[in-house]
Amino acid sequence: MFQTFEAKSSPEQGPPRLDALRRKMADTNADAFLVPRADAHQGEYVADRDARLEWLTGFTGSAGFCVVLADIAGVFVDGRYRVQVRNQVADVFTPVDWPEVKLTDWLTRHMPDGGVLAYDPWLHTVNEIKDLTDKLDHISLRPTDNLIDAAWADQPAPPAARFSAHPLEYAGESHADKRARLADALKAQCAVITLPDSIAWLLNIRGTDIERNPVPHGFAVLHADGSVDLFAAPGKTQDIAEHLGPDIRVHDVAGFLGHLTTLDGPVLIDPKSCPQIVATTLRDAGTPLMEGRDPCILPKARKNPAEIAGAKAAHERDGVAMVRFLAWLEAEGPKGQLTEIDVVKKLEGFRAQSNALRDISFETISGAGPNGAIVHYRVNEDSNRPVNPGELLLVDSGGQYVDGTTDITRTVAIGTPTDEHRSCYTRVLQGMIAVSRIRFPKGVGGQHLDAMARAPLWLAGQDYDHGTGHGVGSYLSVHEGPQSLSRRSEVALETGMMLSNEPGYYREGAFGIRIENLIVTVAAPALPGGDDRAMLCFETLTYVPMDRHLIDVSMLSDAERGWIDQYHADTLQLLGPRLDDVTRDWLAKACAPL
Incomplete structure (x- = not known):
């Protein structure tokens, strides 16, 4: 791909x-x-x-x-x-x-x-x-x-591919039930919805209008009776008419602004995502407006049991591809014959061999040496460089499967790492473990937890210039709000919210380090001696080994070392039965206790 x-x-x-x-x-x-x-x-x-x-x-x-x-x-x-x-x-x-x-x-x-x-x-x-x-x-x-x-004389044409239905077994809730549930909570006559992933989630549809993200381009108006007016380019809904049913009225997108002038108010708009022209059109028509959150945002973020089960299945499938890739990389990387593009092609090939991959979830980041310090580096023929022994290779990638979306980063030593590589990597790993192990009361948001991932780096005078984690969709956008692990996030974390956990460290001109797992927020079990306070914690979704060559065990606490050993034992138990004998032997060594 x-x-x-x-x-x-x-x-x-x-x-x-x-x-x-x-x-x-x-x-x-x-x-x-x-x-x-x-x-x-x-x-x-x-x-x-x-x-x-x-x-x-x-x-x-x-x-x-x-x-x-x-x-x-x-x-x-x-x-x-x-x-x-x-x-x-x-x-x-x-x-x-x-x-x-x-x-x-x-x-x-x-x-x-x-x-x-x-x-x-x-x-x-x-x-x-x-x-x-x-x-x-x-x-x-x-x-x-x-x-x-x-x-722009040669500006491309708008996307024209048709929408598809997202199966109920993966959505976990019919669009009729979603529409009724959200309509019951509306405090307005209707709500204008513009975000593609909100429309996709609400109507259980998907599209190919955005590369790597299975979202449809359109606009929607959700009414208080649960019906929806859907606006899309002609022909895009042709294959899903039966799926949509009579309560979802389809219109040509060219009539969207005109339709807004016919609405009775109050009309709910989300000022964080609603285009200014929508608000201007409604105000010019004399229609009362209400400002509030897109009604799909929080329900979409709270993954239901079917979506969580799908995410686990997708991550297990994806983990097999990643382990096969890492075993190959450990054998081939030190020979000094690979380039960044070779790495990308090989990893995407392993994912495709599952026969379940719909697409990658974003352009694979393969940054060797100094290119790893470019946080969202995208290799091309001009920038492509060798993967040299003695360097670090940062690989950030993911897959789109009909049951879930994955996103994982592993940083690997090509050959023998330096002491500086190992100390920086271990601090990043300590931050990732801290987030993975944390328990926190209900009402806590990502801004409270972000510092935990940075603390080991801060103690060494180091930091990174991106959030610690973003929300993730269910066969939708790999970046999904409103939740995140970020100092700017004020959204309280709730059960079912999926996030990435990805601290990093980047030294311009030298190397980059990032370690990323996906996690889901769950209710924390009660502990002896605790009070009756409701607590939450994270369940890990991603199971792929860390590069033990980069771990400085002397820097770890007993609890950190115990977490890694348990994580690796779980990885071997989960993925080992799905691997061939040679790769299973490699995984057993990669997951041996520290």
């Missing part, structure tokens, strides 16, 4: 494309134009047609935005992408450290009083525009048709 990556923009294309955009700005009397990495559905991932930020700047990261003025064009990225952005954009663009540098502060410094900031109202949420409006009292915000589209 590996595809040779071809960027939509190379550094030499940046200047003429920026000039073309500035001419469009001048034609519309705009002093600045916002270019987000977003589409009209406000999901994290975008189709090729909507990759406007990449087309303009060459930056391929999954988060960021550009602000273009006549004399400066700032590309705003967070800590995950600061090495990457410098490698990808031409010098006509200025990287900006975000969120340390606030967009509003940057605009205040660079725009004149009375200046006009233009934006596409489909591509910015209600909250984003409200924040800018509130803080930029000397700058006028003006909605406009997208100026990138006007300059």
Whole structure:
């Protein structure tokens, strides 16, 4: 499934494309134009047609935005992408450290009083525009048709593949029951839903509109009687008419805004994900609005027993592929004949051999040596480098199976690691173990637990510039909210929520380390001497051995060592019977007690 990556923009294309955009700005009397990495559905991932930020700047990261003025064009990225952005954009663009540098502060410094900031109202949420409006009292915000589209001559067509039904045995609940359950809790006449994974979950449908993520592009209106108006491009629902049934009315997506003007209020919108144009259309029609959370967000995050069972089955299947890959890598890596692309192709081949893989869940990250320090590195023919003995190899990958979505990272020593490799790796491992072992009261959110993963690194003066964990979908997006393990997350963790647990450490120009398992939140068993307080803990879903060559046992506590030994014993018991004799022998050695 590996595809040779071809960027939509190379550094030499940046200047003429920026000039073309500035001419469009001048034609519309705009002093600045916002270019987000977003589409009209406000999901994290975008189709090729909507990759406007990449087309303009060459930056391929999954988060960021550009602000273009006549004399400066700032590309705003967070800590995950600061090495990457410098490698990808031409010098006509200025990287900006975000969120340390606030967009509003940057605009205040660079725009004149009375200046006009233009934006596409489909591509910015209600909250984003409200924040800018509130803080930029000397700058006028003006909605406009997208100026990138006007300059992008060979812009791809919108995705056109048909939707499919997601089987009840994996969904665990019919869409009729979901619709009725959510409708009963609505405090409005209806709710507008724009997020692709919310619509997919609510209606038990899937799509192929976003590469690697089985989500459908469309819009939906959930009514208080449990019925739904679904808006999609013509022909996309052709194969699921019987699945949808009479209570889900299908419309051409071109009529979505017009339909909004016919709704009786109050209409619920989620200001964090609803495009500004939806709110503007409803307000212009005189329709009362309510702001609140997308009604699908929390129910989708609380995985039901069928979804959890599917996740376990998917991870067991995926674990077999990973173990076969690691055994191969340990044999072949020290020979010095592999490249990063060789690694990607081999791993994806092992996954495909299960005959159950629908797709990989994101582009496989295979970063050798200094490339491992680029957090979301994506290998291509130009960047592809040898996997050299004496280096670390970071491999972050996952699979999409009809019963679950996987995401796992393992860092492996190619040949003999250095003492520094081992000490840094062990600190990362200690942080991952701390999250895996924690018990916590109900009401605790990810921001409380994030520090536990960092504490061993902090004690050594080290840290990492990404969250410790993200939510994960059920044969849906590999990144799913609202829960996360992050200092910015205020969402209380609940039973059934699946997350990644992935601390790391990155030394620019040298190496990167990340260890990632997926976990699910469960009720914690009572302990002798405890009170009656309801407690939660995490159950591990991912079972694949750690690289024992990188573990400095002298740094571990007895409890940490015991956790690793038990984890490896469980891994051998779970996966061993599914392996051939040679690979089973390798796994037995990899999982031997420390």
